[in-house]
Amino acid sequence: MPIPTGGPVTIEIDGDDYELAAGLDPLRLIEALAGRDWWEVFLIIDAGWLLVPRVADLYDDFTVATAKAVTVAVVEQLTGLSWFTSCALAATAASSWVEFDGLCAYRGFDPWSAPIARTLAFVHHCLMTSCTDDAERARMVYRLSGAEAADAALAAGVQGAITSGRPDPAMARLEAESVAQWQAAFGPNGELKNPAGVGMPA
Secondary structure (H helix, E strand, O other): OOOOOOEEEEEEOOOOEEEEEOOOHHHHHHHHHHHEEEHHHHHOOOOOOOOOHHOOOOOOOOOHHHHHHHHHHHHHHHHHHOHHHHHHHHHHHHHHHHHHHHHHHHHHOOOOOOOOHHHHHHHHHHHHHOOOOOHHHHHHHHHHHHHHHHHHHHHOOOOOOOOOOOOOOHHHHHHHHHHHHHHHHOOOOOOOOOOOOOOOOO
16 A cells, blocks of 8 residues: 555545645544444545446446545545555544543543554554564454454355455445445435534534
8 A cells, every 4th residue: 555645635536626624623533433333434535525426426427436435545545555444543532532532631642633554554554563483463453454254254155245445245235235325315306405513504
């Protein structure tokens, strides 16, 4: 993976450049990544609503699937890690936030203001240094890469259902979640609603 950019991220879509992920709230992004909620992450990185209206436009080729791909690409540029690894590290921090925040304070690190890449790198460092030998470190790398989830899916005979960045063996469920999230954000006729926290007027 490339060295993280830290944001904002400029990404080319349909021949036009879009600047996304400016002025990020790192803790809000960690929370969304921890839940592997790509739609919430999409709303965070597109806080200026450059792309959200395009998803709502029934005549625009910018679909839910395209929005998902953009989300994964931007997160990977922000963090320098794969989508799955970013989510796994964020979930690790979020699952024991009080202990993690206390450790950060003890070490002189501030996750409340640090770029997301720096916070996830710190989580990664904590996980790797907690391993007692090379075998345990190799196992941790294997788990964080998403290979374990991919192998489990293949062992279950669900070949071809592993999506980039989210090794979910149930593609149908993933697509159903995408549609449900889209319907929650937009009305039946494609009109924009006001998702909480994106700073748009009611």
